[in-house]
Amino acid sequence: MHEDLYRRMLLLRLAEEKVAALYPQQEMRSPVHLYIGQEAVAAGVCANLKTTDYALGSHRSHGSYLAQGGSLKAMFAELYGRRDGCAAGRGGSMHMVDESVGFLGTSALVGGTIPMAVGAAWSARLRGTDAVAACFFGDAAVEEGVFTESLNLAALHRLPVLFVCENNLYATCTPLAPRQPAAAAEIRRRGEPFGIPGVRVDGNDVLAVHEAAATAVARARKGEGPTLLECMTYRWKGHVGPDADTHLGYRSQVELDL
Ligand SMILES: Cc1ncc(C[n+]2csc(CCOP(=O)(O)OP(=O)(O)O)c2C)c(N)n1
Numbered sequence: 001m002h003e004d005l006y007r008r009m010l011l012l013r014l015a016e017e018k019v020a021a022l023y024p025q026q027e028m029r030s031p032v033h034l035y036i037g038q039e040a041v042a043a044g045v046c047a048n049l050k051t052t053d054y055a056l057g058s059h060r061s062h063g064s065y066l067a068q069g070g071s072l073k074a075m076f077a078e079l080y081g082r083r084d085g086c087a088a089g090r091g092g093s094m095h096m097v098d099e100s101v102g103f104l105g106t107s108a109l110v111g112g113t114i115p116m117a118v119g120a121a122w123s124a125r126l127r128g129t130d131a132v133a134a135c136f137f138g139d140a141a142v143e144e145g146v147f148t149e150s151l152n153l154a155a156l157h158r159l160p161v162l163f164v165c166e167n168n169l170y171a172t173c174t175p176l177a178p179r180q181p182a183a184a185a186e187i188r189r190r191g192e193p194f195g196i197p198g199v200r201v202d203g204n205d206v207l208a209v210h211e212a213a214a215t216a217v218a219r220a221r222k223g224e225g226p227t228l229l230e231c232m233t234y235r236w237k238g239h240v241g242p243d244a245d246t247h248l249g250y251r252s253q254v255e256l257d258l
């Protein structure tokens, strides 16, 4: 198991480093939100999923696409806008999809795939399968109304959903703290009004993520309903593009080095 997790994380890191290295050639005509630093989240969660399960991502989802088994070649082709890209070259970085492994898609709309995951889980339930749906989203997505609506519906029908919040402390250049009233700042607790268990894990510890996701997946498969996983992590690159962004002044080099 450890080797499998390591391989997944390494693939994600090497792929992103390649994107970062090639991007300055300006032949990829798609903005890229790199996943470097967050690999343990996608690797730890997706190692618990089968290709008959579902995974969905956000604008920063090269990692979850690859961790779920999405084609590396089709991902790069997509970044170059080629016809053999995973979205036929029409979507670019923020529209990764590979139905053959249950990766249903990603979206440029913050929070956009959260209700889609609920729909996929409901569909699985109606068809009598044991599939679960995992949705990856950032800490800003919990500020979208659709997040709360999705939690409500998933809880009401005890749907097999893993809400995976990748809390990297920032939304573009805005830190988390001033965006949230103190009482709502702990994202894992956002499921409490709906009776959804919330678990906060060290999102940089792949074993911790794997274990927490295993518990959530088992619960979902047994028909016991959704779980909210809050994975504490950190984005190493700038919000978008291959470069560091300390010159923007919203975070310091000292923080980045920690
Ligand atoms: C509905 C919507 N509102 C605003 C934006 C602009 N936007 C793009 S990324 C982003 C911040 C996302 O932050 P977070 O969810 O924490 O994800 P991260 O980039 O940190 O991975 C915003 C506000 C958008 N794409 N969609």
Ligand SMILES: [Mg+2]
Binding pocket: 138, 139, 140, 166, 167, 168, 169, 170, 171, 172
């Ligand atoms: Mg964020």
